[in-house]
Amino acid sequence: MITEQDQKLLSLLRTNARASISDLARALNLSRSTVQNRISRLEQTGVIKGYVLQYGNEFLNEQVSAHVSIKVKQKLTTKTNVELKQMSQISALYAISGEHDLIAVVQAQSLEQLSKILDDIGNLDGVERTNSSVILETKFNR
Known part of the structure; x- marks a missing residue:
């Protein structure tokens, strides 16, 4: 199940998948370890399949x-x-x-x-x- 915080995290990653864990944590008002754990869980459960190149x-x-x-x-x-x-x-x-x-x-x-x-x-x-x-x-x- 995806939480509201997960949705916010996914939105930030959709905007910039190369954002640092620190920047994501600051934007979400969460600790870096919490953000890293959420990303890992989303990857392991298949919510995040990968990261793609976006053209300018x-x-x-x-x-x-x-x-x-x-x-x-x-x-x-x-x-x-x-x-x-x-x-x-x-x-x-x-x-x-x-x-x-x-x-x-x-x-x-x-x-x-x-x-x-x-x-x-x-x-x-x-x-x-x-x-x-x-x-x-x-x-x-x-």
Whole structure:
């Protein structure tokens, strides 16, 4: 069970996973050993799986991102998922309900590279059709 203090700790770590134990303890008004024990417990119970790299705004502003809805032939779903996972420009893949089966989040260095990636996705065995929405601006991201 996650306590209110655990929620606050997770929120601080989500903002800055590299924050020192001392800074976290100060922000939570707890001892360093208590914070370290909470983090260890959250890691051991699987609440915290790991820590990830977050790109800076300057780098992200140079990227072109898109959500790509993908309709897949049912018999080739597993094969298609594996092939999509191999594409390093796809940062996330979600199974969805509705007309399409999947949504991929694609990140590229340019519109030309995005176009090539979209062609690569569309040419995968098992992909029936795609529909792309280029992300123009990120209002917020948590």
